[in-house]
Amino acid sequence: MHSVNRFTRIAAGSMLLASSLASALPFSLAAQGVKPVTPPAAAKAASTTDPRVGLKAGLYDAASSIKGLKLVSTTPKSAKLDGEGGARGLTFANSDLAFKAPYVYQGNFSGFQIWNMSNPSKPTVTAVEVCGTGQGDPSVWGNLLFVSSEGTGNRTDCGTQGVTDKISTDRMVGVRIYDISDPAHPKKVKDVQTCRGSHTHTLIPDPKDKGVVYVYVSGSAGVRPEEELAGCKDLPQTDVNGALFRIEIIKVELAHPENAKVVGFGRIFDGLAPISQHGLAPSDVAPAKAPASAAPAPAPTGPNQCHDITLYPEMGLGAGACGGYGILIDLKDPLNPKRLQAVGDTNFAFWHSATFNNDASKLLFTDEWGGGTSPKCRADDPIDWGADAIFTLKNRKLTQGAFFKMPAAQTKEENCVAHNGGLIPVPGRDIMVQGWYQGGLDLIDFTDAAHPYEMAYFDRGPVDAAKIVTAGYWGAYYYNGLIYGSEIARGVDVFELAPSEYLSQNEIDAAKLVTFEQFNPQLQPKITWPAAFPVVRSFVDQLVRGSGIAPARSSAINAAIDAAEKASGTARKTALDALAADLAKDATSAKDGARVKMLIGAVKNLSAATK
Numbered sequence: 001m002h003s004v005n006r007f008t009r010i011a012a013g014s015m016l017l018a019s020s021l022a023s024a025l026p027f028s029l030a031a032q033g034v035k036p037v038t039p040p041a042a043a044k045a046a047s048t049t050d051p052r053v054g055l056k057a058g059l060y061d062a063a064s065s066i067k068g069l070k071l072v073s074t075t076p077k078s079a080k081l082d083g084e085g086g087a088r089g090l091t092f093a094n095s096d097l098a099f100k101a102p103y104v105y106q107g108n109f110s111g112f113q114i115w116n117m118s119n120p121s122k123p124t125v126t127a128v129e130v131c132g133t134g135q136g137d138p139s140v141w142g143n144l145l146f147v148s149s150e151g152t153g154n155r156t157d158c159g160t161q162g163v164t165d166k167i168s169t170d171r172m173v174g175v176r177i178y179d180i181s182d183p184a185h186p187k188k189v190k191d192v193q194t195c196r197g198s199h200t201h202t203l204i205p206d207p208k209d210k211g212v213v214y215v216y217v218s219g220s221a222g223v224r225p226e227e228e229l230a231g232c233k234d235l236p237q238t239d240v241n242g243a244l245f246r247i248e249i250i251k252v253e254l255a256h257p258e259n260a261k262v263v264g265f266g267r268i269f270d271g272l273a274p275i276s277q278h279g280l281a282p283s284d285v286a287p288a289k290a291p292a293s294a295a296p297a298p299a300p301t302g303p304n305q306c307h308d309i310t311l312y313p314e315m316g317l318g319a320g321a322c323g324g325y326g327i328l329i330d331l332k333d334p335l336n337p338k339r340l341q342a343v344g345d346t347n348f349a350f351w352h353s354a355t356f357n358n359d360a361s362k363l364l365f366t367d368e369w370g371g372g373t374s375p376k377c378r379a380d381d382p383i384d385w386g387a388d389a390i391f392t393l394k395n396r397k398l399t400q401g402a403f404f405k406m407p408a409a410q411t412k413e414e415n416c417v418a419h420n421g422g423l424i425p426v427p428g429r430d431i432m433v434q435g436w437y438q439g440g441l442d443l444i445d446f447t448d449a450a451h452p453y454e455m456a457y458f459d460r461g462p463v464d465a466a467k468i469v470t471a472g473y474w475g476a477y478y479y480n481g482l483i484y485g486s487e488i489a490r491g492v493d494v495f496e497l498a499p500s501e502y503l504s505q506n507e508i509d510a511a512k513l514v515t516f517e518q519f520n521p522q523l524q525p526k527i528t529w530p531a532a533f534p535v536v537r538s539f540v541d542q543l544v545r546g547s548g549i550a551p552a553r554s555s556a557i558n559a560a561i562d563a564a565e566k567a568s569g570t571a572r573k574t575a576l577d578a579l580a581a582d583l584a585k586d587a588t589s590a591k592d593g594a595r596v597k598m599l600i601g602a603v604k605n606l607s608a609a610t611k
Helices: 015-024 506-511 533-545 553-567 569-589 592-609
Strands: 064-067 067-075 086-090 092-101 103-107 111-116 122-130 140-142 144-148 174-179 187-193 200-205 212-218 248-255 256-266 306-313 317-321 325-330 338-343 351-355 361-365 388-394 397-404 421-425 433-434 441-443 451-461 473-479 482-487 491-497
Touching: 064 067, 064 174, 067 451, 092 140, 092 473, 092 482, 103 140, 103 144, 103 200, 103 482, 140 200, 144 200, 174 212, 174 256, 200 306, 212 256, 212 491, 306 351, 325 351, 325 361, 325 388, 338 397, 338 421, 421 441, 421 491, 433 482, 451 491, 506 533, 533 553, 533 592, 553 569, 569 592
Parallel strands: 421 473
Antiparallel strands: 064 451, 067 491, 092 103, 103 111, 111 122, 140 144, 144 174, 174 187, 200 212, 212 248, 248 256, 306 317, 317 325, 317 351, 325 338, 351 361, 361 388, 388 397, 421 433, 433 441, 433 473, 441 451, 473 482, 482 491
């Protein structure tokens, strides 16, 4: 991580100036638009009066509704990957994103695109690679790009003719590795074949060897014949030689990616029993009967694969969203991941993805009810189905909190359900941006695990008013000051955060101080903030918004911060030290003493950094 403080300070003043300003300036945070706010109550049903309801349909001319965000640009995908998602199957659907400044790597069911975001208001396409994937989730590490491949018609030569033979050396299901040292000319260097392909994958660096990364492979296809790939055996859950109930682990030497191969397995599903799921929503209940000749259903088992695995190496933890369970993983040994806990909930249909908060005291799981191609945000769909479930995490044990679902009712022509997202680095808060397919994207505050709420959103009308065309946001992620949304049918959208009753300009500025050279959403980095005035002011804004401190004190505190900022050198350090000492009294009496302590920490960090 590279943190940059872009705020230059003007030298002048002393602690005496700070004291006089504190009493003389008519400063108040309310003047900046930060006022006490009561977060909205949890929705009991989807709203039919929300501004997002009833938006005009269209592929590139749909009406839209936005709150708390600014749309910087929207750019169609390359004509080489043109197609409307659902109307063409998913052949040309855009999928997930990976980041390495100034490039954004966008997966596609038929390959991938590399976007140059040097000018985010006018993104340009650097390269388009047509090579069938089946989903194409990407990751980047240094000069390597990893792309998941799962469709059984995918070929090692990237041809579009498919594979028809039952056994074929032309078939490629696994992880493709590209050299992207020249982003304009990506070069495939290795196809790593796996037994069940790769629906998604997650990178994790070797903790002892910087020249090695591992790839955790989540494959949901059937087990390949052993005649096609040695070692692929479809065996019961109790047989450790089977290829069903495990994740495959690829070792990649960064200097020699052509030698990448499967080196181990994670058997994190052992002993898990099947779990019940909820039934049909009211709109899906039908009187249809099963044919008399229908074959009996196979006996249910526990999960045999994860859909997504999120790894947080700094905390030694991972989280697998694994069909019927959310699984907490011990990463002490990356080649031998261990299950710590498995949680289930009958409100969930399909555990899809996971996101830790920054200090790993919470874990948010998503439920992809309906598989992402169905309308699951209709007015009569249960508000806790197809939603997020938020857990607190203490002593490596999960305890369930509340659910959150995008609250605006969508039509039966809009595929909508919880999908991929990531953290926004506002200090002192747990904020996530998340895609909901044609339900748009949401900003969610889950600082209080029992009371998550929506802060901001963007939504378009359906692609087609008469039928479902699979579209909308596969995922949305914050990266180096901007939010990027991967639109399945349309292309890529770029957003900026905008001040609102739930987010101040200071918090936005503090988030912008956090930058990463590269970012893969399923490999969570530890977020740290530089010593900077926006970070300090963010905590004051939060105290005002949550009525965590008396208004008179917040005005005096902010005036003292102003005075310290105008000072320099020893005078600034003296002012900041005095402010920290003064705030210690507030920590014992304020309504939100914990946040006052965060403020004190930020002030002390700024003092220590002052020269």
